[in-house]
Amino acid sequence: MSEQSGPLLTIRGLRTRFHTYEGVVNAVDGLDIEVFRGETLGLVGESGCGKSVTALSILRLLPCPPAEIQGQILFDGTNLLDLDREGIRNIRGGDISMIFQEPMTSLNPVLTIGEQISETLRRHKDMTRREAWRRCVEMLQLVQIPGPKSRSREYPHKLSGGMRQRAMIAMALSCNPKLLLADEPTTALDVTIQAQIMTLMARLKEEFEASIVLITHDLGIIAEMASRVVVMYAGKMVEEAPVKELFKDPRHPYTQGLLGSIPVIGRKFDGGQRLQEIPGIVPNPLEMPLGCRFNPRCPRTMPICHQQEPPVVRLADHRRVSCWLEANKRDD
């Protein structure tokens, strides 16, 4: 049906805007991303940089208006933005699933775990009630929930946060999606559970041969899970690189700042040196700075940074950077 080569998901010139009373907010402003089959793409950035909006735009879960989505989102060759309501609904939960940040609130308190998972199954697969139920118990077993049979008859309030996130993962994977959008899946969980959930996701990804877009601001998780990373800042991609290269040799000053601000246990500090930080705050989305959006916080600004937006420069190893430093290097 679909060509096996080529990316599973291609986002071209994605522009998601919100029309508010104060003005137009460009949450995502011209984003180009490719997600290949079987890979885990990390999407990193500060709060408000457009990571979540990107995921919500892919599934068209943003109410329009006030949102306005432009560009192309090609999934297996079909532009998701061209589909009608029923078409996108068939994609949601079927071919593309999403896991949310808040496991405590993302399950409906008045429906049992089993009802919620089997409802999804019956929506997308031609299954009888009994088949769906059996599959649901299988899925719960797969995500290592103890006593899946009795658990499926229980309401979400009886499960802990980690268990609920497992149940959400079971629900998301129940229909064998090709792509899983994980929007900060472990942010609300404690560290031990985080590790368990990430291991589980990595294992299930192999088992289901799915691709994952992992949205997070935790670079530790990225280092462990992702094969490629896209760093976003203020609605734009600033750097894209394979994960090893990114950590070894970050090119964009923002990425360098992000990596520099991670505390490392055992790192020697000479003479009370403080942990590096990126000065300033994310720009107001209504008043984006002229030129490069990072220029008010960048330690290496040049005059041109204040005048013109930097071009996207392609480097070796499938890397892309959007910075004047790299662009100038190239011209030399």
Place this chain on the structure above:
Amino acid sequence: MTETTQATDTRTQGRSADRRMGRFWSKLKRNKAAMLGGLLLLLYIVTALLAPVLYPGNPSAPNLMKSLEPPSLKEPLGTDELGRSILGRIIYGSRVSLLIALGAVSVGLLLGVPLGLVSGYYGGKSDFMIQRVTDTMLAFPGFLLALALVAVLGVGLKNAMISVGIGMIPLYIRLVRGCVLSVREEVYVEAAKAVGTRDRVILFRHILPNVMVPITVQTSLMMGMAILFAAGLGFLGIGVQPPTPEWGTMLGSGRAYIFNAPHVATFPGIAIFLAVLSFNLLGDGLRDALDPRFKL
């Protein structure tokens, strides 16, 4: 270590559903006023169901020889101007009153809840239209609206039910819309959308059960209001028509004898008062005992 914690979890959590229900009951039981309301209501329901047993005679058959007798051993609540037993008429009247309350609230529920759901969930044009109609209806005092509707529809039991019920529709719409507006923004609704659930399913399976608590409480209070309105219509002589025994009608006809035979108007009045009180006390108790998050 994880295993032990999980084992404890399973044991404690297994009982928590029963406990939640138990907590609701113990909370309701501790509320003396609510229990009083509940008992009163139960008494009314039993009376309505067993009316022919409790009063074997015909409550509408006149006996002019016994006109306006005061309460006695034979006639505990006396007789009215046509010599009919007031006790018997109150007993049979409970059937009519409860029936009107049930019918009117059903009209309000069946039309108000779906409209409120649609209005709150979809928003936009449909919301605007529904809300403007609601505004218009709410601009009338509730009883005046019922009065006007009876004027259009005509008198009688069925029309009284419908007119009182229609007056309740905007109240339900407002309540449900408000609740839906908050539930609609919950992550689990977005999560349901993210797995491709259709709007209709989201509305009735995911959202409606989450707004049932306020609807239940409101319904209990509305029942009391419906009885009061129906009695009001009866009092004005445009509700249930004689000779059917109805509390409001009895009160209306007893008004003429208030000085020489006060019992004729007093006892139906007490019946109305206690019925409305029972629903209100129960409603308040339910509100306190049900999930505190949904306090109105």
